[in-house]
Amino acid sequence: MKGEPYQREVEIPASSAVDLSNADILLLQNETLTEETRKMKLLKEKIDDYWAKHSSQTSLFYASIAMIVLLFGVFFLVLRSFWQHRRHQMALMERNRLLEEQRDMQKSLNEKLQEATQSKLMFFTNVSHDLRTPLTLISEPVSQLADANNLTPQQHTLIKIADKNVKILRRLINQILDFRKYENGKLDLHLSEIDFGHAINEWMESFYAVARKRDIRLSLDTPAGAPVTGAFDAEKIERIFFNLISNAFKYTPDNGSIHVSYSVENERLTLKVADTGEGISERDLGNIFDRFYQADRIHPRGSGIGLSLVKAFVELHGGTISVKSALNEGSVFTVELPIRHISDTTVATEQNITPEDVATELSGIEADLTFDAAKPLLLIIDDNKDILRLVSELLNTSYNIITATNGRDGIRMATKYVPDLIICDVMMPVMDGMECCRRIKEEISTSHIPILMLTACSMDEQRIQGYDNGADGYLAKPFSGAVLASRCASLISNRKRIKEIWSGDTTPAAASATKCMSPDPQNPASKPTLPVSEIDNDFYRRFIEILKADMGNSDLNVDKIASKMGLERSQFYRKIKALTNYSPVELIRRIRLKHGHNLIVSTDKTISEIAYETGFSTPAYFTKCYRDAYGETPTEVRNRLGK
Structure with a gap:
């Protein structure tokens, strides 16, 4: 009871003996025991059965729970997928x-673009019709004046410029009218059986003179065998050829090559025009045949309608046109036309485009120029040869004229000749006017040259950019010849006043001669007399420092000073002349004499000592030069001051 250990004692009762007196009782007990055992077995079997059912029900319960969880998971995934699909669908x-809105907008824009294009074409067509009558009235008198022999050379050159541009304008008007007819479906073919090989040989003849003039190798490759004949509209095929080869000439540099070839295969004529020109970028290739499209939007060299008209003429013949090109590698235009026949005999083709038309389109107006040493030197930089010739004719009575067709050549000409004035176009190939102006103003030998910019753009941003790059003035196209002459004269006059200021104080002690061009820092109210670039100030300051450092060297000459300043003798001469209006020899002598004069009046040195100190080879030569400059000898000055 207390949980303490105790000694167990087991007593096994002694079995009682079976006899007659207890046999029935034992038998009854045995039967009762057997029955109880049977009942226990039966009860055990029921318990086992109940336990099995319990286990089965438990397993079913857990399985049901798992199924329910799984069903909930599946339902969640299905619902989630449904909502994702719904969101994705939304x-x-x-x-x-x-996309539909963009499509509608694109459709609307295309319609508006089409309407604008049609309006543009309609406007051009109406204007072209309106221009035909006055152009006819202008063309004939100008043509007759161009053939007159009683004009001065300048008048004859100006009339030739006008006659050339009248012809170009007439051709452009005809192109616009033809393209409008094609757009309206009213451009018809007038087929005739022609010998294509003979015709193309005649057309090529018109271009050989221009090719020789520009050192362009122009060649024609013809197929061997029978002549190539077919039914074509000769006038339109000629214009196809003219436009393609004209483009090749416009974009092929001098000393390049243009190759024309044609062949026949499977009743189709293939014409190819290949050049070694600038090429077309991959971005522009897909649009090159669109109307009014220009690959070079910065420096356009046409109206943007020529290739569109070529494509229209080719499609009228049932053919195709394609182009292969790469930048700086040239272009190959390929025209394929079906060959058909309407007659057994060919007719002669009338040549509508003459060598004069080719020269009008591709050549500039030439005139002989004479130079006068007393006139200022003017450099004109413009890629349009007619503008070059026009400005030259307007100004050649007052200036010596040299020209360049792009900014790069303009810099080379400016550096070589150091002109007194530069007239430069803004938009040019190779190098534009802005970059050309900037480089000229940054180059020490040309920084002093005034630059007048010509532009067809009236945007203030472009003018600001030009002035930031050093331009001295702007003149908008179209310009008046009188205004141009006045602006040039004004710039030259300003440069002369600057020369007078530079030459006003040439003492070596006053490298401060340059300071007269800038405000006095001690006096904010002071203003510069005329603007001079810092490059010019630095140039003159370096010149004075070199001369002052070696003043006593009588062997110091122009060549040595130019070499120390990193310039050629001719460049150094023109720079000093442009800045001071003195030649370098005269300026060096004036500076030495001025320094010698200061020594005479402020020191007790002998005349010989002063002569050698200022770089004169002998005292006698110093005395002679001093008397020429001041009207009296150094000794006379000393005697006058001594009194």
């Missing part, structure tokens, strides 16, 4: 709506 619907 996003697609929204995207489709945006």
Whole structure:
């Protein structure tokens, strides 16, 4: 009871003996025991059965729970997929709506663009019709004046410029009218059986003179065998050829090559025009045949309608046109036309485009120029040869004229000749006017040259950019010849006043001669007399420092000073002349004499000592030069001051 250990004692009762007196009782007990055992077995079997059912029900319960959880998971995934699909579908619907809006907008823009293009074409057509009558009235008198022999050379050159541009304008008007007819479906073919090989040989003859003049190798490759004949509209095929080869000439540099070839295969004529020109970028290739499209939007060299008209003429013949090109590698235009026949005999073709037309389109107006040493030197930089010739004719009575066709050549000419004035176009190939102006103003030998910019653009941003790059003035196209002459004269006059200021104080002690060009820092109210670039100030300051450092060296000459300043003798001469209006020899002598004069009046040195100190070879030569400059000898000055 207390949980303490105790000694167990087991007593096994002694079995009682079986006898007649207890046999029935034992038998009854045995039967009762057997029955109880049977009942226990039966009860055990029921318990086992109940336990099995319990286990089965438990497993079913857990399985049911797992199934329910699984069903909930599946339902969640299905629901999640449904909502994702719904959101995705809504996003697609929204995207489709945006795409439809963009499509409608694009369609609307295309319609507006088409309407604008049609309006543009209609406007050009109406203007072209309106221009034909006055152009006819202008063309004939100008043509007769161009053939007159009682004009001065300048008048004859100006009339030739006018006659050339009248012809170009007439050709452009005809192109616009033809393209309008094609757009309206009213451009018809007038087929005739022609010998294509003979015709193309005649057309090529018109271009050989221009090719020889520009050192361009122009060649024609013809197929061997029978002549190539077919039914074509000869006038339109000629214009196709003219436009393609004219483009090749416009974009091929001098000393390049242009190759024309044609061949026949499977009743189709293939014409190719290949050049070694600038080429066309991959971005522009897909649009090159679109109307009014220009690959070079910065420096356009045409109206943008020529290739569109070529494509229209080719399609009228049932053919195709294509182009292969790469920048700086040239272009190859390929025209394929079906060959058909309407007669067994060919007719002669009338040549509508003459060598004069080719020269009008591709050549500039030439005139002989004479130079006068008393006139200022003017450099004109413009890629348009007619503008070059026009400005030359307007100003050649007052200036010596040299020209360049792009900024790079303009810099080379400016550096070589150091002109007194530069007239430069803004938009040019190779190098534009802005870059050309900037480089000229940064180069020490040309920084002093005034530059007048010519531009067809009236945007203030472009003018600001030009002035930031050092331009001295702007003149908008179209310009008046009188205004141009006045602006040039004004710039030259300003440069002369600057020369007078530079030459006003040439003492070596006053490298401060340059300071007269800038405000006095001690006096904010002071203003510069005329603007001079810092490069010019630095140039003159270096010149004075070199001369002052070696003043006593009588062997110091112009060549040595120019070499120390990193310039050629001719460049150094023109720079000093442009800045001071003195030649370098005269300026060096004036500076030495001025320094010698200061020594005479402020020191007790002998005349010989002063002569050698200022770089004169002998005292006698110093005395002679001093008397020429001041009207009296150094000794006379000393005697006058001594009194």
